Amino acid sequence: MKNQMECEERLKKSGLKTTKSRKAILDILIRSNQPMAVEQIFLLLKENQININLSTVYRTLESLENKDLVTKISLMDDDRMLFEYNQLGHRHYLVCVTCKKIITVQNCPLGSYERVLENETRFNIIGHKLYLYGYCENCQRSNDGI
Amino acid sequence: MKNQMECEERLKKSGLKTTKSRKAILDILIRSNQPMAVEQIFLLLKENQININLSTVYRTLESLENKDLVTKISLMDDDRMLFEYNQLGHRHYLVCVTCKKIITVQNCPLGSYERVLENETRFNIIGHKLYLYGYCENCQRSNDGI
């Protein structure tokens, strides 16, 4: 399948050894197409009969992050770290505060704003995190009922 | 001093009892005018001969947050929570990835963008978190030297 190729290729390019753990974890993140909690990844591995120690999952994700294959993010009201496959370009998240559903937002209104800020602050701005939150369509309906 | 008044007044309005802990912690946050880590607050209290148990500091901050007197935020690469006095309006942060200095950005480019997104996604958007990061003027200079 296509994923397999993408996994191994990107691992090889990164200089990391291509191990069972790394292939499996990267594959899961590519497939998920969503930020995932470490525990979630760990359990999904187990379901697929792939037994990898939880601390190895953490270490693997750390390696992958160092090589920019995945990105670590933290959302509000959730003290766990989430990881997602590092798509080209960048994305933002719209999170439902009720059911925690995450919607990915592709376009970003901040490019020109960063340039303005750089002039004002003399910072060299290299990136940003933007999380929007609110109530998704479903949860709006449920709340009406209360 | 002006702070004292502001502290007590806002505590009274919130419906919380005005205790030594709450006055002291709110005062520190008002004075700091910057997000602070819990441990930082705790140590600053101790320096000022005000002995408050660490768990009380946590509980106090939680109460203050529930009454919207302070705001809890988490920055990247820092798994501690930060708290800041809740100014009117809202602010964003520009964080130096090297020295961790935080600059507060007053204006926000996201108002109209949220309306657009609401139409696209059917979410009812109630807020957002925006953190920008990069290298501050000082750290840019230091890096040149390397």
Added chain:
DNA sequence: ATCTAAATGCAAATGGTTTGCATTTGCAAA
């Protein structure tokens, strides 16, 4: 002044994450 719910101190628990160390494994060089 009295009473009661709320606030606090203290110590122990929690839970996500990290680490030390012994063992295994990928992969480059022979």
Added chain:
DNA sequence: TTTGCAAATGCAAACCATTTGCATTTAGAT
């Protein structure tokens, strides 16, 4: 292919910010 070794892994214990249970104290209403 085989060998050698640094890198990766498993396991259990440590870490550390945060939370909690419970006994005691306190703010503020009556």
